[in-house]
Amino acid sequence: MNAVFRGENITYRVNNKTILDSASFEIEKGKVYALVGCNGSGKTTLMKILSGIILDFEGELYFYDKKVDKTSFDELFKNGFYKKVGYMFQETELQLFNLTVFDEIAFGPRQFMNDESKIQKRVLEVAKFLGIDNLLESDILTLSGGEKKRVALASILANNPEVLILDEPTNDLDPRSIRFFARILKQLKDVGKTLIVSTHHFDLLFRLADYTILLSPDHRILKIGTTKEILEDKNLLIEAEVIDEEFEV
Numbered sequence: 001m002n003a004v005f006r007g008e009n010i011t012y013r014v015n016n017k018t019i020l021d022s023a024s025f026e027i028e029k030g031k032v033y034a035l036v037g038c039n040g041s042g043k044t045t046l047m048k049i050l051s052g053i054i055l056d057f058e059g060e061l062y063f064y065d066k067k068v069d070k071t072s073f074d075e076l077f078k079n080g081f082y083k084k085v086g087y088m089f090q091e092t093e094l095q096l097f098n099l100t101v102f103d104e105i106a107f108g109p110r111q112f113m114n115d116e117s118k119i120q121k122r123v124l125e126v127a128k129f130l131g132i133d134n135l136l137e138s139d140i141l142t143l144s145g146g147e148k149k150r151v152a153l154a155s156i157l158a159n160n161p162e163v164l165i166l167d168e169p170t171n172d173l174d175p176r177s178i179r180f181f182a183r184i185l186k187q188l189k190d191v192g193k194t195l196i197v198s199t200h201h202f203d204l205l206f207r208l209a210d211y212t213i214l215l216s217p218d219h220r221i222l223k224i225g226t227t228k229e230i231l232e233d234k235n236l237l238i239e240a241e242v243i244d245e246e247f248e249v
Contacts, residue, residue, distance in 0.1 A: 002029040003062075004163055004194050005050055010059035012045055019045045021219040022059070027196065029162075032189050034205045034227060035198040037215030038241040043198045044090065044167055046215075050196065051087035051165050052076070083112060086156030090167040090198075092148040101127075101143070101151050102136040108159040126154045130184065146177045153184070163194045170201055182207060200242070205231060217241050 005027040012020040020042040027033055027050075035043045048054040049061065052073060061068040063085075066076060073081075089095045098104040105123045113119050127133040130150045135143065143151065149169060156164060169185075170178045182204055189195060189208065199205065205212060209227040214236065216222045222240055223230060230236065237243045 003027060004029045004064060006062040006065075007049075008060040010046075010049060010057050010061060012042075012049065012054060012057045018219055020049070020057070023221050025213060025221065025224055027163075027194065028211075029194055030192045031210045032185075032195040032197065032208055034209035034212045035196065035215065036200070036205070036212055036230075036240070036242055038217055041215035041217055041240070042219040043215060046213075047087065047165050047167050047196065047198060051085055052081060053087065080112075083108075083159045084161055085163045085165065086159060086161035088149075088152050088156055088164070088166045088169055090171060092145070092152045095152045095155070096140050096148060099139060100136070101132065101138050101140060104140060104151055105136075105154045105158050108155060112159065122158055126157045129157070130154050131180070146173055149173065149177075149181075153181075161193075163196070164188065165196045167198050168200075169197065170199060170204065178204070202231060214240050214242075 003026045007023055007025045010020060010023040011018065023046060035046065037043050045054065049057055052068065055070045055073055063076065063081070066072065068076060096104055098107055102123060105126060106119050109119045109122050123136070124133060127136055130153060132147065132150050132154060135147060140151065153169065170181050173181065178201065185195060185197065185208055197209070205227050211224060212227045212230045213224050214222045214230055216239065223236060234243070238245065
């Protein structure tokens, strides 16, 4: 297996409270992984560990066989970790900090490119891909929730990352916007991007995810398997508290 990420017994605690407990996994290059679990199971924590936001965890994490921890991260950063790995926050407001849509999308490329004409070209390409090229001069604060999510995704895609880590990208969206995001994620999958997506939309999982990582209410990984086998195991989903007895998958 060509593992992008490999975790061994990763545990994270805050004030002696366990938030993630002994998580071991491998993330294969070019595949789509869904993170599924009830609220508080550790999905966001695991995603922040993978994206380099949380580094004070126990256990071992590797990115293409390079160890990820407080000691090694400066070197990973210099070698373009944040160009290779993009993270989209569940709370979009935490991610958007520029005044205009253009400047938000251009922020990443400006860290790695000096040619403003090439930056403008890249911004326009990504904006057209996400259907927001008509919003480039708009003030971020005037956008709808769905538009902000598109801008947040565009700001990640502008760096052309190999890995996208998306925390509930379809949360609070209407059905039309969910379908739009599903099409975008499918296109990213088709060009070989590695996607790690947390979601509670089961129809999106069936259409998109190759594998599902199922987390328990006590912050453990219950099972990693194909999405089909996990979503067909009703007892396992009940144990994870993502469905109840009356739910039909």
